[in-house]
Amino acid sequence: MIITEDILLSCENISKTYESSRIRTKVLKQVNAKFKKGSINLIYGKSGSGKTTLLNILAGLDKASQGNVYYLEKRYGSMSDSDLAKLRGINFGFVFQAYHLIPRINIEENILCPSYVNGNKYDKEYYQFLIKVLGIEMLVKKMPYELSGGEQQRAAIARAMLLKPKIIFADEPTGNLDTENTKTITELFQKLNEEYKTTFIIVTHEENLIEHCEQVIRLRDGEIVIE
Ligand SMILES: Nc1ncnc2c1ncn2[C@@H]1O[C@H](COP(=O)(O)OP(=O)(O)OP(=O)(O)O)[C@@H](O)[C@H]1O
Numbered sequence: 001m002i003i004t005e006d007i008l009l010s011c012e013n014i015s016k017t018y019e020s021s022r023i024r025t026k027v028l029k030q031v032n033a034k035f036k037k038g039s040i041n042l043i044y045g046k047s048g049s050g051k052t053t054l055l056n057i058l059a060g061l062d063k064a065s066q067g068n069v070y071y072l073e074k075r076y077g078s079m080s081d082s083d084l085a086k087l088r089g090i091n092f093g094f095v096f097q098a099y100h101l102i103p104r105i106n107i108e109e110n111i112l113c114p115s116y117v118n119g120n121k122y123d124k125e126y127y128q129f130l131i132k133v134l135g136i137e138m139l140v141k142k143m144p145y146e147l148s149g150g151e152q153q154r155a156a157i158a159r160a161m162l163l164k165p166k167i168i169f170a171d172e173p174t175g176n177l178d179t180e181n182t183k184t185i186t187e188l189f190q191k192l193n194e195e196y197k198t199t200f201i202i203v204t205h206e207e208n209l210i211e212h213c214e215q216v217i218r219l220r221d222g223e224i225v226i227e
Pocket residue numbers: 018019020025027045046047048049050051052053054097
């Protein structure tokens with residue numbers, strides 16, 4: 001595969017079939033996509049169309065049944081699990097659909113988690129900025145179960161952004177938020193995109209980001225339409 005310089009992430013003929021004892025579900029069929037450095041990319045599609053599946057494969061969290069994913073010139077399939085984990089730890093940030101905060105540690109420790117792969121190094125001023133902008137300053141000493149869904153979601157966003165990763169994968173990051181918080185987060189994404197050239201791949205129903213985005217990917221019947 002030829003990869004031009006401005007492409008950060010790409011996938012080639014990705015198919016995914018889930019197999020349980022009796023049922024085979026073909027979710028993705030021969031999906032091809034390219035994501036440019038510093039671009040905002042949106043993934044749309046109805047519930048069950050395979051958005052989370054595609055995002056997890058692109059992020060190297062799940063394996064495709066067929067096809068390849070490349071980060072720059074590196075093919076995920078050619079890397080060991082630990083090399084792939086290292087690549088993710090350094091370059092990727094995740095906002096999961098169900099937040100996935102670690103239950104037994106407080107919010108601050110959750111947000112600082114990505115720095116554990118980095119010798120606990122992080123930009124302290126930037127951490128303060130993030131918790132302030134996201135309106136969770138007063139909550140950082142609390143435990144995840146003491147927070148509302150939207151508060152947990154904002155903490156998960158701070159965690160994803162802590163190390164200023166090259167790519168942020170966000171699965172319905174504003175799914176549980178009111179209009180005002182949704183606006184704050186879409187503006188924060190744009191700011192990161194402008195300041196640090198962060199690439200975003202976002203599963204969303206939010207229309208606000210469309211005017212700032214490089215491409216819109218629609219998933220239907222396992223196939224994608226790129227707009
Ligand atoms: N681990 C799994 N085993 C079997 N089937 C699965 C598994 N994960 C997802 N599926 C099926 O694959 C399809 C796509 O699921 P996926 O979670 O990617 O959809 P989605 O577009 O993210 O939906 P939503 O908008 O509801 O989050 C669904 O039909 C789902 O039931």
